[in-house]
Amino acid sequence: MSATPPPLPERAARRGRIIAVACAAFAFGMVGAAYASVPLYELFCQVTGYGGTTQRAEGESSRVADRSIVVRFDGNVSPGLPWRFGPNEREITVKLGETRQTSFHVRNDSDRPVTAQATYNVTPDAAGLYFNKIACFCFDNQTLQPGEEIDMPVVFYVDPDIVESEELRNGRAITLSYTFFPQDGGPEPVAAAPEGGATGAPSDNL
Template structure:
């Protein structure tokens, strides 16, 4: 009887060991998957919520325009490693909420060689990001300028009238859209690391 009672014990311990091993493996796989998914999930979170001043992407203009205006200011910056001049052609514009507006930035390569740059952006106040919609933009596209080349890069946008429903924005405070260009030393590698980035200078429907 004592031997019979003792026989199941090794099998029970074995089953527990297998369960623990499977659980640990699943946890490890989950952690790796989370690590790979964290960047796109964070980008999606920012786009949906406007977190950190992230703007929204729109395929077309707003279907609603109201007789309430907001001042939109533009700011252009260049990292020290990039030999470019970059500035807005309009320092600020006054637009109606829901009105589609186009403006542009002027950029020039001051060096004697071709250089590639890429722009990041943000909107302040941060809470306005979820209401700032870009229909066309050069941001996050690799831009390659030849020696001495200069061009105007347009953006098309509108500010959603729903902004007035947010307590901190109901008085339609001024909005600042700020860009910073950084040098891209290996454009091909940059594209491979960030699938949402293109090498084309086509500015249609870019966020």
């Protein structure tokens, strides 16, 4: 004789428990994926240069090519940050593989200490894969006292392999752009204009 199936309310309750466990597992999985997605995305950008993400280099390039390229620099501050910020050199011409240093100047125009952090990108986006920074102030909190001003160095080189890129081999210029954002969570003062009046990076195609 076949076993008598459990009553309908019991079966419904069991099904409900199974669905609840499955939903909870799915939710935990999505939360874990969300936490993992940020470092994975950063790693993806770092490896591929996606979105103009530059590369990090531990030292100088092992080779220098005869070909040169123009590197332009751009500095901006976000609304609410009372800083003046801009490059000390608007552009320099470098040989591919040549290690060069430049700097950006920043001043806190407010009457209180302000902490900010810079993000960056390279244009054209594809050039990020070949732009190597040895030293940089980006992604480190910078705190300036009232009226304080400093120069912040950037040390970099452009990989000679850029000439092997179909998209970039005939390029003439790369633009490295930084934007500072406030990090101290204080009240938003009136925004300061970028030093020198620059508000955006040149749009030259590489």
